[in-house]
Amino acid sequence: MTAEPTHTCYEGHTVPNFQFYLEHSGEHEAMLQCVQNVLPGEFTRIGAGKSSLDVLGVGSGGGEMDVHMLSLLQSAFPAVPITADIVEGSSKLTDNFKALVAKTANLQKIPFNWHIMHSGDYEKQVKAKGDMKKFDFIHMIQMIYYVDNLGETIKFYQSLLKKNGRLMIIIEAGNSGWDILWKTFANELHQCNDAIKEYRSSNEVIACLKNQGLKYDEHPVPNSFDIIECFNPSSETGQRLLNFMTAQENFHESFTPEIRASMLDLLRDKCSTEKDGKVFFNSDLKCILVHG
Numbered sequence: 001m002t003a004e005p006t007h008t009c010y011e012g013h014t015v016p017n018f019q020f021y022l023e024h025s026g027e028h029e030a031m032l033q034c035v036q037n038v039l040p041g042e043f044t045r046i047g048a049g050k051s052s053l054d055v056l057g058v059g060s061g062g063g064e065m066d067v068h069m070l071s072l073l074q075s076a077f078p079a080v081p082i083t084a085d086i087v088e089g090s091s092k093l094t095d096n097f098k099a100l101v102a103k104t105a106n107l108q109k110i111p112f113n114w115h116i117m118h119s120g121d122y123e124k125q126v127k128a129k130g131d132m133k134k135f136d137f138i139h140m141i142q143m144i145y146y147v148d149n150l151g152e153t154i155k156f157y158q159s160l161l162k163k164n165g166r167l168m169i170i171i172e173a174g175n176s177g178w179d180i181l182w183k184t185f186a187n188e189l190h191q192c193n194d195a196i197k198e199y200r201s202s203n204e205v206i207a208c209l210k211n212q213g214l215k216y217d218e219h220p221v222p223n224s225f226d227i228i229e230c231f232n233p234s235s236e237t238g239q240r241l242l243n244f245m246t247a248q249e250n251f252h253e254s255f256t257p258e259i260r261a262s263m264l265d266l267l268r269d270k271c272s273t274e275k276d277g278k279v280f281f282n283s284d285l286k287c288i289l290v291h292g
């Protein structure tokens, strides 16, 4: 059964805005460097002695990171069968993910189970069925901002881990440019956007893990990108970046001139570093591995 995707999942204008952001931010490249360093060792520990490996992606979007991680897992255990379950609320991004799988030769042997639904609906469905499929590796990349209850969500997905399993959460780092922007303008940003339940950074996730007494490891994912175009009102690139960074369809129409000016000042003065005529926005992430 496919539940109706809710408004937190990317549809409509959010899809091209997100893809535009990915092309300009170097975010996937930064994450890839981290996962290529960290995951081979983790996968060796996770998979030791297992005769099958089950992966769950939550909020996987177009699946670009999933495809790399599944390939890494497959090269660590070439003879072990792997399954992939994907919980993603956006039908458009899931179509892109399916197309990517279709053209990735080494993934043809992996069966994919597509759950096109909100992570909360997946949780309800699994609990109602009673027989929970457990996983060796679960990941939530840049999606935990959108869940209703951070603590309950982490508790549920961590409970789906098999022995030696890991839940990987990638999220904006505490005190990164995103954290400063969203915390400073929380009221203004929330007024026009109800998809993001609560702007969270790695600080909130780590506080939650400590509170639940869960064991975890942390890895930095350094990243920055040039936002100089955001300060040119006639630049389409700048405006599209601002739309995504403030989670609006149209940054200019959403805020008063005074709020726009203060946001732009904050972006330049508190969230970025200027060098060689460029304005590098601090987009550092954290990769957190929660133990099973």
Ligand SMILES: C[S@@+](CC[C@H](N)C(=O)[O-])C[C@H]1O[C@@H](n2cnc3c(N)ncnc32)[C@H](O)[C@@H]1O
Residues within 6 Å of the ligand: 008, 009, 010, 011, 018, 058, 059, 060, 061, 062, 063, 064, 065, 087, 088, 089, 090, 093, 117, 118, 119, 120, 140, 141, 142, 143, 146, 147
């Ligand atoms: C910022 S994108 C990240 C996509 C992908 N993980 C990546 O890093 O490229 C957030 C993704 O989470 C999905 N999403 C948001 N809330 C969700 C929820 N509660 N359950 C499932 N998917 C959700 C969106 O549709 C979108 O694909």
